[in-house]
Amino acid sequence: MKREKLERQAITAELAKLDGWSLDDTGTSISRSFKFRNFVEAFGFMTEAALAAERLNHHPEWLNVYSRVEVKLNTHDAGGLTELDFRLATAMEKAAACRLD
Numbered sequence: 001m002k003r004e005k006l007e008r009q010a011i012t013a014e015l016a017k018l019d020g021w022s023l024d025d026t027g028t029s030i031s032r033s034f035k036f037r038n039f040v041e042a043f044g045f046m047t048e049a050a051l052a053a054e055r056l057n058h059h060p061e062w063l064n065v066y067s068r069v070e071v072k073l074n075t076h077d078a079g080g081l082t083e084l085d086f087r088l089a090t091a092m093e094k095a096a097a098c099r100l101d
């Protein structure tokens, strides 16, 4: 159930609950850039997000350059977006909240 590919309408509804995420052109992934005060804050965020990813058994594609972390989420197994992507995005927002620039 959690790994079922979501329809466009469900994706739009889930996106509306999040802050700062955007859907890619093909509608198969969501992305967001997080900007922190410095590298330690960025890495702290990544550590907390990594633990959430392990709990969900759902892992991000991400890039870190100093204080910036760019995240792209999708479910490879489903070839698109599933509930798991939105759960991980929500966990990431919580992990970022107290650390943002």
Ligand SMILES: C[C@H](O)[C@H](O)[C@H]1CNC2=NC(N)=NC(=O)C2=N1
Pocket (backbone or CB within 6 Å): 057, 058, 059, 060, 073, 074, 075, 076, 077, 078
């Ligand atoms: C075997 C393992 O459970 C799967 O490969 C999981 C691991 N983490 C995953 N993460 C993401 N983002 N997509 C997946 O399809 C996925 N599959």
